[in-house]
Amino acid sequence: MAIYVNLDLMLEKRQMKSNELAEKIGITTANLSILKTGKAKAVRFSTLEAICRELDCQPGDILEYREEDL
Amino acid sequence: MKQPVLLKTILDICFILLALTFFSAVIIFIITISHGESFYPITVNGNILTEITPSTVILISAELVIGGLILYTVYIMRKLIRNFLKGKLYTSFQIATLNLVGKLIITITLAKGFIEFLEKILFESKVGVDLGMELSFGSFWFILAIGLFFIYLSKIFQNAKVLKEENELTV
Structure with a gap:
């Protein structure tokens, strides 16, 4: 998929751990891991909103589009 | 969820009765072939057979093969229902089985139609194709439609599987 999730980078910048974020935004660590590893097929606006709120960032800081060779 | 249990x-009752009928028919056929004409006359699909000829042997064998296929269809339908009862839906097994059931129903219906056509030629010396619609669920066209319905259902299950996976991977 050409959409990349830079959640690891943002967590590192904010010096926050995955389980801590998962707890704050109210999702399971397993689901957060799916998002971090790029396995997720879709992200709910409510989840994105919660992540942005907790990490004090914009959706564009987490999601990135990179063109892929066909 | 009472319907699947019913x-x-x-299907269990159908399978047991079909298995008894099928294996009895196979045994009678083998005995008839091995003991010559002492068991004659026998009736197959309303046609009274009084002698062994290669064509009658081929026709009865074909009928038995179709009987075996019907038994197998009911057997895999039983497995499918048991799989449904486990609670998991839209699995690869269910998709493949629905598709197989549909294909088997179509194959059996077409083969039965062909055998009936041959029987008319051999026993009644008539050539004819009956494409009419009966006022029953046993009609040729209706059973063919049921077979296609199962194949279509497997495609729906395939789509549902993709949607389910997407839903599970939505964070």
């Missing part, structure tokens, strides 16, 4: 019971 369906399972009906």
Whole structure:
């Protein structure tokens, strides 16, 4: 998929751990891991909103589009 | 969820009765072939057979093969219902089985139609194709439609599987 999730980078910048974020935004660590590893097929606006709120960032800081060779 | 249990019971009864009929027919056929004409006359699909000829042997064998296929279809339908009862839906097994059931129903219906056509030629010396619609669920066209319905259902299950996976991977 050409959409990349830079959640690891943002967590590192904010010096926050995955389980801590998962707890704050109210999702399971397993689901957060799916998002971090790029396995997720879709992200709910409510989840994105919660992540942005907790990490004090914009959706564009987490999601990135990179063109892929066909 | 009472319907699947009832369906399972009906299919179990069908399977047992079909298995008894099928294996009895196979045994009678083998005895008839090995003991010559002492068991004659026998009736197959309303046609009275009084002698062994290669064509009658081929026709009865074909009928038995179709009987075996019907038995196999009911057997895999039983497995499918048991799989449904486990609670997991839209699995690869269910998709493949629905598709197989549909294909088997179509194959059996077409083969039965062909055998009936041959029987008319051999026993009644008539050539004819009956494409009419009967006022029953046993009609050729209706059973063919049921077969296609199962194949279509497997495609729906395939789509549902993709949607389910997407839903599970939505964070």
